[in-house]
Each structure stands twice: as C-alpha cells, then as structure tokens.
Amino acid sequence: MNEIIEKEFITSDLFRMKVKAPEIARKREAGQFIILIVDENGERIPLTIADADPEAGWIALVAQIVGKTTKALSQLEAGDSIKDLAGPLGNPTEVEKYGTVVVIGGGVGIAPAHPIAQAMKKAGNTVISILGGRTKDLVIMEEEMKAASDKVIVTTDDGSYGKKGFVTDALQKLIDDGVSIDLVVAVGPPIMMKFVSKMTKEYEIKTIVSLNTIMVDGTGMCGCCRVSVGGETKFVCVDGPEFDGHKVDFEEMMHRIQMYSHQEKEAMDKFLSK
Numbered sequence: 001m002n003e004i005i006e007k008e009f010i011t012s013d014l015f016r017m018k019v020k021a022p023e024i025a026r027k028r029e030a031g032q033f034i035i036l037i038v039d040e041n042g043e044r045i046p047l048t049i050a051d052a053d054p055e056a057g058w059i060a061l062v063a064q065i066v067g068k069t070t071k072a073l074s075q076l077e078a079g080d081s082i083k084d085l086a087g088p089l090g091n092p093t094e095v096e097k098y099g100t101v102v103v104i105g106g107g108v109g110i111a112p113a114h115p116i117a118q119a120m121k122k123a124g125n126t127v128i129s130i131l132g133g134r135t136k137d138l139v140i141m142e143e144e145m146k147a148a149s150d151k152v153i154v155t156t157d158d159g160s161y162g163k164k165g166f167v168t169d170a171l172q173k174l175i176d177d178g179v180s181i182d183l184v185v186a187v188g189p190p191i192m193m194k195f196v197s198k199m200t201k202e203y204e205i206k207t208i209v210s211l212n213t214i215m216v217d218g219t220g221m222c223g224c225c226r227v228s229v230g231g232e233t234k235f236v237c238v239d240g241p242e243f244d245g246h247k248v249d250f251e252e253m254m255h256r257i258q259m260y261s262h263q264e265k266e267a268m269d270k271f272l273s274k
C-alpha cells in the first residue's frame, strides 16, 4: 500500500498527488512511469513520474480525469492509500548535451515534460520550453518549467493566456527567427505530437515523442501498447515510452487508443451511478 501524502486539484479535472514510494523515488529517471491499481477491483493505468524526492521518499503524479480509474484516483485524499504501484517502468530519456533542446508539453503532457526539461538543463543544454493548453487553466506547472528552462513560451488555443495558437505555431516562430534547434522533445496528446513531428521532419530536426498508448501489464507480454515505429512493431512499455517522432505511425496509434471507447464509457457510467 502506498500512502498519499498530499493531493491538490490544479483545475476541476486535473490533480497532483505526492505518494510515498521510497524505492521508486530513489531509482526513477526522467521519462519513466509507474503502473498503479487504485483498489483490489481496479484496472491498471500508467502515469508518468512527474517529480520525485529520493530523500523524502515520495513521487509526484499529475493526472487528468478522463475515465473511471482516473476519476476513482481523484477521489482519494491525503492519508488514503493506492493499492499497488509498480515502477519505475520504461526506458529513461536519453539525456546528453545536444545544444539547444526545445521541450514541448501539451496539456497534462507538461507534467511528464518537466523532469525531461530538468534533466536536459542539468546536462548543459539550452532549454526552450513551449507549454500549450486549450485555455489558460490548462497550462500547468509554468513556474516549475521556468525553473527548468532558459526560456518558456506559452500558447493557448483560445488566446486566453500567452500567445494565441498551437505549440506548433510557437515552434515555427523559433525556426523562422533562426534559432538553431538540435533536438525537440514533445509530450502531449497524440495529435499534437503528430503535428510537431511532421513539422520537424520538414526541417530535419531530431524529435523524440513520449507515447501514451493503452497499457495493461507493462511487461511486453499483453500486446496492448503495440505501436508501429519505422515499420517495426514496438511495445511502448518496454521499448519506449520515447521514440523517434519521425518514425511513429500516429494514425494507427490514435485508432488503437479509441478501441475500447464503448467499454470505457460503460465503466464510467456504472462508476458514476454507484
């Protein structure tokens, strides 16, 4: 059992938790995730480790309520416990001194982008972060990202905060302004990662994306997280979660994520009617 030490809502459907998990806090690296089960009847869901304190023995999770399990998790409070937490899982981000790294976080993807920006900065890179949200309230962790970056650009789809437009507009502007970019790391909705990768492919800028497929076992056995990368079958849980954005078949991935939408809706309706 893993005790929740702190919990706060960032917006009405986005929350952050600090959970006691000393072993994971000690071992985790940027880019890695955990799989949790909320209670004995729960399904497994993956969440990125947004932050950790190895001395104090906690990890931080930031989750968006999209269905039954994230809803159930959001209803737990400090002092409650999460039944099972496995991790750290997945390969850590390949952190090197590349030069100028643009870290792009979209919506809840800003949380997983944060440790990546921190690690890239620590390795001596110039880090420019682009944070995007549909509207002002969905731009999270701006202060933390400022601390981990040389420059932060914020975009909102509706223009309620930062520059009006998509993260790709901000990236295009950097390119047009002549900023020499050595690496782009994009974490967020699949559609955002797809368009970022499309743009950087044109300019031949190496691009890493962190994929959020459906996962069950997290061990490469069940096949749920299968994606096609460069024509080869890969499993996000053990081969990823990060891949070359120019090689990912995003269309197939998006199609597979929608595969259980009927059952997901049914589970949520049942949960809410209890």
Ligand SMILES: Cc1cc2nc3c(=O)[nH]c(=O)nc-3n(C[C@H](O)[C@H](O)[C@H](O)COP(=O)(O)OP(=O)(O)OC[C@H]3O[C@@H](n4cnc5c(N)ncnc54)[C@H](O)[C@@H]3O)c2cc1C
Binding pocket: 033, 045, 046, 047, 048, 049, 062, 063, 064, 065, 066, 067, 068, 069, 070, 071, 108, 111, 112, 211, 212, 213, 214, 215, 236, 241, 257, 258, 261, 264, 265, 267, 268
């Ligand atoms: C490696 C990894 C790291 C992740 N990190 C985070 C994180 O830090 N914070 C966070 O909020 N989410 C993260 N996700 C997504 C998270 O796992 C899903 O939102 C969660 O599994 C949904 O469970 P649910 O029962 O609440 O919703 P469900 O009822 O299972 O799904 C509800 C809706 O969400 C969509 N959905 C389901 N699974 C995913 C998914 N994996 N990605 C995108 N949409 C999905 C469905 O298509 C459906 O429309 C991560 C996913 C992966 C693979």
Ligand code: FES
Binding pocket: 214, 215, 216, 217, 218, 219, 220, 221, 222, 223, 224, 225, 226, 235, 236, 237, 238
């Ligand atoms: S989650 Fe089962 S193979 Fe990756």
